[in-house]
Amino acid sequence: MIPVNAIIKEVIKETPTISTLKFDIKPDAIPGQFVMVWIRGVDEIPMALSHPNGITVQNVGDASETLSNMEPGDSIGLRGPFGNGFELSGQRIMIIAGGVGAAPLLPLAHQLRLKGTKISILLGAKTSKELLFEEQFSRSGEINVATDDGSKGYHGVITGLMDTYDLNSFDMFYVCGPEMMMRAVLDMLHTNSLESISQFSLHRYFKCGIGVCGSCTIDPSGLRVCKDGPVFCGNILLNSELGKYHRDVTGKKIMF
Amino acid sequence: MTYPELSIELTGLEMNNPTILAAGILGTTGASLKRIASAGAGAVVTKSIGAIPEQGHPNPSLVALECGLLNAMGLPNPSYKEFNDELMTAKEGDIPVIVSIFGSCCEEFCEIIEGLEGADAFELNLSCPHSQQYGAAVGTDPVLVEKITRAAKTTASVPIWVKLTPNVTDIVTIGEAASRGGADAVVAINTIRGMAIDIYSGYPILGNLYGGLSGAAIRPVAVKCIHDLYRALDIPVIGVGGVSRWQDAVEMMMAGASAVQIGSAIYDNFTVFSEINEAFLTYLISRDLIIDDIIGLAHRRVEQ
Numbered sequence: 116m117i118p119v120n121a122i123i124k125e126v127i128k129e130t131p132t133i134s135t136l137k138f139d140i141k142p143d144a145i146p147g148q149f150v151m152v153w154i155r156g157v158d159e160i161p162m163a164l165s166h167p168n169g170i171t172v173q174n175v176g177d178a179s180e181t182l183s184n185m186e187p188g189d190s191i192g193l194r195g196p197f198g199n200g201f202e203l204s205g206q207r208i209m210i211i212a213g214g215v216g217a218a219p220l221l222p223l224a225h226q227l228r229l230k231g232t233k234i235s236i237l238l239g240a241k242t243s244k245e246l247l248f249e250e251q252f253s254r255s256g257e258i259n260v261a262t263d264d265g266s267k268g269y270h271g272v273i274t275g276l277m278d279t280y281d282l283n284s285f286d287m288f289y290v291c292g293p294e295m296m297m298r299a300v301l302d303m304l305h306t307n308s309l310e311s312i313s314q315f316s317l318h319r320y321f322k323c324g325i326g327v328c329g330s331c332t333i334d335p336s337g338l339r340v341c342k343d344g345p346v347f348c349g350n351i352l353l354n355s356e357l358g359k360y361h362r363d364v365t366g367k368k369i370m371f
Numbered sequence: 372m373t374y375p376e377l378s379i380e381l382t383g384l385e386m387n388n389p390t391i392l393a394a395g396i397l398g399t400t401g402a403s404l405k406r407i408a409s410a411g412a413g414a415v416v417t418k419s420i421g422a423i424p425e426q427g428h429p430n431p432s433l434v435a436l437e438c439g440l441l442n443a444m445g446l447p448n449p450s451y452k453e454f455n456d457e458l459m460t461a462k463e464g465d466i467p468v469i470v471s472i473f474g475s476c477c478e479e480f481c482e483i484i485e486g487l488e489g490a491d492a493f494e495l496n497l498s499c500p501h502s503q504q505y506g507a508a509v510g511t512d513p514v515l516v517e518k519i520t521r522a523a524k525t526t527a528s529v530p531i532w533v534k535l536t537p538n539v540t541d542i543v544t545i546g547e548a549a550s551r552g553g554a555d556a557v558v559a560i561n562t563i564r565g566m567a568i569d570i571y572s573g574y575p576i577l578g579n580l581y582g583g584l585s586g587a588a589i590r591p592v593a594v595k596c597i598h599d600l601y602r603a604l605d606i607p608v609i610g611v612g613g614v615s616r617w618q619d620a621v622e623m624m625m626a627g628a629s630a631v632q633i634g635s636a637i638y639d640n641f642t643v644f645s646e647i648n649e650a651f652l653t654y655l656i657s658r659d660l661i662i663d664d665i666i667g668l669a670h671r672r673v674e675q
Contacts, residue, residue: 116434116435117434117435117436117567117569117576118431118434118569118576120569120571120572151430151431153430153431153576155569155572155574156574157429158429158430158578159429159430159431159432159578160430190571190572192569192571192572192576194431194434322427322430322432322433322444322447323432323433323442323444324433325433325435325638326637326638327396327397327433327440327442327635327637327638328395328396328397328399328432328433328442328444329396329397329398329399329400329403329418330399330447332397332399332400332402332403332406333402334400334402335402336402336406337397337400337402337403337404337405337406337407338406339397339403362399362400362449363449364426364427364447365424365425365426365427365447365448365449365450365453366399366400366418366447366448366449366453366454366457367424367449367453368453368456
């Protein structure tokens with residue numbers, strides 16, 4: 116599949132560093148799948164779909180900065196949707212989102228809500244201004260926020276907030292956020308023997324995006340984040356490289 | 372599963388079956404290569420490794436066209452120094468691990484060979500079609516091919532395979548140069564130069580503007596190259612280019628391939644190795660043939 120053209124219809128400033136771009140096409144995706152976004156002449160990067168017709172970008176590099184500065188009428192190339200996406204299951208579920216990691220979890224919350232699932236959302240960010248989709252999530256269930264600086268909600272990391280819940284009353288956990296946050300959440304679920312009812316959406320460096328090149332494979336399973344993932348069950352990740360290291364663009368291991 | 376009927380010896384390497392993972396596909400990490408071993412490959416070839424870390428070309432670096440895959444990865448690799456750990460992990464897969472290597476001169480090839488002691492063989496990448504100073508930039512010159520092959524052969528204590536580019540007027544000339552340099556086998560073919568353009572904007576799609584085409588579209592080209600190399604050379608020819616079914620593997624062997632490499636087909640079928648091997652076994656048994664009966668059969672048919 117070669118990139119299809121998508122025209123930007125709307126740009127929404129979500130936080131000081133995060134923007135949502137909505138385009139004129141709706142890839143036929145399930146929550147948690149991603150698209151390869153081609154900013155012509157610059158780069159192509161993987162982005163989770165945060166909306167049926169939209170992506171949510173944190174300004175962290177050349178490509179994402181160019182994307183963040185796009186205006187309605189500008190166009191990009193899209194390949195996808197790719198990856199496995201989340202498996203929708205559970206009657207009483209917890210969504211744990213950190214920073215821009217909330218992006219793939221928003222369409223998940225919408226779909227689970229349509230199924231009548233009872234949802235608790237734990238939303239974390241560095242500071243209150245960086246909380247992503249707080250209002251949108253609050254329409255799907257009970258929400259609790261945590262900020263590193265205490266500017267809103269629980270003061271501290273999101274696992275501290277998890278501690279205030281009876282985790283055994285949930286039958287599925289959906290998690291996406293910074294690597295070390297996901298590792299901490301996984302370890303906490305493992306302490307409660309709940310890792311087998313959890314799904315984590317991973318980030319790794321992608322080149323091809325379709326499971327051919329091997330840039331994004333994780334240790335020790337050799338699974339491809341772009342094709343076998345990006346969503347993995349917690350028990351696959353328990354003894355994995357998650358939270359220990361990742362590989363850079365050359366394939367070299369970089370410790371967290 | 373291991374079947375004696377499928378076991379082969381190739382340049383001194385014992386293999387459970389004649390299917391090999393091609394270079395550049397899922398060969399970045401040891402764990403990934405082990406996974407391919409579990410999926411039934413008889414041997415694996417790693418991602419091409421160089422003397423210094425390379426980031427590769429900007430994305431998009433690979434797109435799936437209706438006729439095959441078009442890529443310009445740009446030889447991303449962490450250098451042989453960083454790759455040793457991955458190689459050690461890959462060897463836990465208990466099948467031969469062939470390290471694909473690239474360089475711009477004899478000295479670089481030899482430095483890499485000396486730095487990767489665990490390799491069961493080396494495949495010299497003299498054929499990458501989209502790199503400025505490596506690959507086909509050296510692999511289209513028979514004098515350089517012979518010189519580099521000889522240097523590698525003198526340095527290495529394990530077999531040397533030479534992977535050839537089809538982007539030349541006569542691939543046999545290059546294959547003969549590799550053979551004169553002492554190659555234990557040639558591997559044919561690497562990707563064919565190609566390009567795709569985004570019709571919405573006019574931009575070339577690949578970050579490198581052009582790249583190499585692989586997959587079903589290039590299989591007849593590969594079959595002809597293998598056929599011609601088999602006729603001209605006394606060393607084994609390893610076939611690669613668009614094999615995705617057992618019939619493709621048999622065809623390539625009839626053209627003269629002693630074994631086949633599989634790459635692009637993994638894109639939508641991770642079980643391609645075991646599927647091909649099981650069907651190939653059935654083919655051989657039901658016709659009461661052994662592998663040697665079909666290698667180069669197309670030549671014998673015409674001579675009769």
